[in-house]
Amino acid sequence: MLEIRDLECGYGPVAALKGVSLGVGEGELVALIGANGAGKSTTLRAISGLVKPRAGSIKFRGEEIAGADPAHVLAAGVAHCPEGRRGFPYMSVADNLAMGAYLRRDPIKVREDFDRVYSDFPRLAERRAQPAGTLSGGEQQMLAIGRALMSRPKLVMFDEPSLGLAPTIVEQTLGIIRSIRDDGATVLLVEQNAFAALELCDHAYLIETGRVVRKGAGKELIADPLVRAAYLGG
Amino acid sequence: MTRFVPPLVLVALALLPLGLKDPYILNALIAGGIFTIGAISLNLLLGYTGQLSLGHIAFFGIGAYASALTALGFDVGLFGGVRIVHEGWHPFIGFLMAILVSGLCGYVVGRLSFRVRGAYFVIVTICFAEVVRLVALNWVELTQGPLALTSIPQMKLGFPGLGETTLRTKTQNLYLMLGVATLAYLVVARLVHSRFGRAMRGLKENEQLAMSVGVNATKTLTVAATISAAIAGAAGSLYAHYFRIIDPDVFLFSYTVTMVIMVVSGGKGTLAGPVIGGLIFGTLPVALRPYMAPEAQWIVYGAVLILILFLMPRGVAPWLDGLLSGRRKAASEKPPAAQPQLEGGA
Numbered sequence: 001m002l003e004i005r006d007l008e009c010g011y012g013p014v015a016a017l018k019g020v021s022l023g024v025g026e027g028e029l030v031a032l033i034g035a036n037g038a039g040k041s042t043t044l045r046a047i048s049g050l051v052k053p054r055a056g057s058i059k060f061r062g063e064e065i066a067g068a069d070p071a072h073v074l075a076a077g078v079a080h081c082p083e084g085r086r087g088f089p090y091m092s093v094a095d096n097l098a099m100g101a102y103l104r105r106d107p108i109k110v111r112e113d114f115d116r117v118y119s120d121f122p123r124l125a126e127r128r129a130q131p132a133g134t135l136s137g138g139e140q141q142m143l144a145i146g147r148a149l150m151s152r153p154k155l156v157m158f159d160e161p162s163l164g165l166a167p168t169i170v171e172q173t174l175g176i177i178r179s180i181r182d183d184g185a186t187v188l189l190v191e192q193n194a195f196a197a198l199e200l201c202d203h204a205y206l207i208e209t210g211r212v213v214r215k216g217a218g219k220e221l222i223a224d225p226l227v228r229a230a231y232l233g234g
Numbered sequence: 235m236t237r238f239v240p241p242l243v244l245v246a247l248a249l250l251p252l253g254l255k256d257p258y259i260l261n262a263l264i265a266g267g268i269f270t271i272g273a274i275s276l277n278l279l280l281g282y283t284g285q286l287s288l289g290h291i292a293f294f295g296i297g298a299y300a301s302a303l304t305a306l307g308f309d310v311g312l313f314g315g316v317r318i319v320h321e322g323w324h325p326f327i328g329f330l331m332a333i334l335v336s337g338l339c340g341y342v343v344g345r346l347s348f349r350v351r352g353a354y355f356v357i358v359t360i361c362f363a364e365v366v367r368l369v370a371l372n373w374v375e376l377t378q379g380p381l382a383l384t385s386i387p388q389m390k391l392g393f394p395g396l397g398e399t400t401l402r403t404k405t406q407n408l409y410l411m412l413g414v415a416t417l418a419y420l421v422v423a424r425l426v427h428s429r430f431g432r433a434m435r436g437l438k439e440n441e442q443l444a445m446s447v448g449v450n451a452t453k454t455l456t457v458a459a460t461i462s463a464a465i466a467g468a469a470g471s472l473y474a475h476y477f478r479i480i481d482p483d484v485f486l487f488s489y490t491v492t493m494v495i496m497v498v499s500g501g502k503g504t505l506a507g508p509v510i511g512g513l514i515f516g517t518l519p520v521a522l523r524p525y526m527a528p529e530a531q532w533i534v535y536g537a538v539l540i541l542i543l544f545l546m547p548r549g550v551a552p553w554l555d556g557l558l559s560g561r562r563k564a565a566s567e568k569p570p571a572a573q574p575q576l577e578g579g580a
Contacts, residue, residue, distance in 0.1 A: 048446055050442065050445065050446055069450075070445050070446050070448060071448035071449075071450060074446075074447065074448045075448070080446050082442070082443060082446060086440060086443075087440065087443065088435065088436050088439040088440050088443070088444075089439060089440075090435070090439055091432070091435055091436070091439065095432055095435075098429075098432060099432055099433075099436050099443075099444070099447050099449075100447055102429065102432070102433065102436075102447045102448050102449060103447070103448040147447070151447070151448075
């Protein structure tokens with residue numbers, strides 16, 4: 001579904017990605033793991049069009065989307081749930097969700113998706129008129145996920161969804177991500193909680209300083225000595 | 235609850251001429267109202283997109299000149315001996331021209347500066363206002379320069395089946411101002427509550443995220459600047475046909491400051507804000523006149539402004555809303571920015 005070949009990106013003179021290649025198949029849950037600054041977030045930002053790649057190709061369902069507009073990528077079916085739960089803090093929960101459907105012109109189906117998000121996250125329904133900035137951390141993460149789903153994506157990319165959440169909320173959040181995949185969407189997950197991500201995913205890529213250094217099934221990587229040493233505490 | 239304020243103000247001002255004939259007070263209300271329309275237009279940019287137009291008076295002044303020149307007619311020579319001769323047209327066509335020309339200028343300024351936004355937009359708008367003022371001052375053949383455009387015809391309105399009226403009295407002009415102000419208010423209210431309004435607020439609150447959900451920042455801000463400038467142009471046209479004389483001083487920076495004060499004190503980013511701010515700073519001169527000289531009044535304006543910003547940092551409208559809904563504390567405090575509670579080790 002998503003094929004990335006030799007992707008290179010940078011910010012000014014700094015090269016953040018030095019030739020990343022990876023693939024995500026239809027209906028899979030794929031994890032990207034690695035240390036801070038390894039290039040995980042940049043990979044997602046390049047896919048969604050927020051960063052223009054210097055070289056390489058990104059194919060989504062056969063269409064080349066490297067260097068395309070964020071709006072175009074989103075319309076093609078890729079939703080990006082960026083790092084940090086900060087949404088639109090002064091806008092209401094309902095308006096935050098409506099922003100997720102910004103590009104859609106099918107109000108009836110958007111209405112259905114509102115109802116679905118509200119039934120999946122009853123807390124959001126209770127607080128729909130409240131400014132998003134007044135929600136708790138966990139609720140804001142739910143809102144961020146709900147907003148991503150409002151575009152009816154074929155591929156959802158999550159950037160560090162568990163960052164800064166209490167352990168029980170982390171579990172709940174990862175459970176929701178699994179259920180999104182079970183509902184038929186494809187998921188690309190960037191996660192600093194390597195063990196949880198590897199448990200959850202079908203296969204995973206380990207990125208270090210802008211390069212993929214390991215790839216394989218989640219269970220394989222958990223057993224891999226390099227991964228164990230660097231990310232799972234031996 | 236402050237959404238009831240603008241209709242109340244409208245009704246109060248509409249009923250006022252029934253009992254009050256004092257031309258000084260009517261004049262002050264009309265002038266204050268015209269600048270309130272400017273403030274409503276500025277609020278669309280400053281309050282809802284967060285972009286500060288510090289040359290907003292340029293759009294107002296361009297509207298005033300466009301409207302006056304359309305109604306008066308002109309005869310100017312361009313490069314290469316080409317002469318443009320224009321016979322005066324109906325003042326209402328002038329009003330429409332003001333909206334069109336100012337809107338176009340807003341589009342050009344937005345197009346030039348919104349690729350970079352923020353401080354650059356502020357600088358471009360200040361420069362734009364100064365350049366336009368210099369043109370108005372020096373293109374004497376068109377604008378009469380410092381001699382001013384005089385004898386600008388009064389606004390004329392025609393209604394099908396009712397014939398045409400020239401708005402000569404202050405009361406008539408008050409109603410014209412109220413009509414245009416209501417229209418401007420409704421246009422802004424409609425925009426703000428639409429999908430386009432969400433895009434503007436989204437850009438202001440979290441630009442990266444707004445772009446990632448597909449908002450085109452440059453396009454959205456340019457459209458907002460165009461509409462804002464067009465409304466300011468309409469206000470400028472009212473100014474020209476009411477006072478019947480305009481000179482390059484309409485482009486002075488202090489008028490922009492007046493509009494910014496109206497928006498900020500009333501509450502930027504709220505619909506009632508510029509109306510409340512306009513009411514305060516539009517009626518203060520009237521209220522203070524019996525007691526002090528105009529020079530001394532400036533001190534009071536300053537004190538009132540400081541007091542408002544000290545007691546109600548987000549402006550009168552949000553403060554009133556908080557007071558009336560009994561959640562004053564929650565409303566006057568910023569929603570907490572989402573901070574990670576724990577730093578996850580990676």
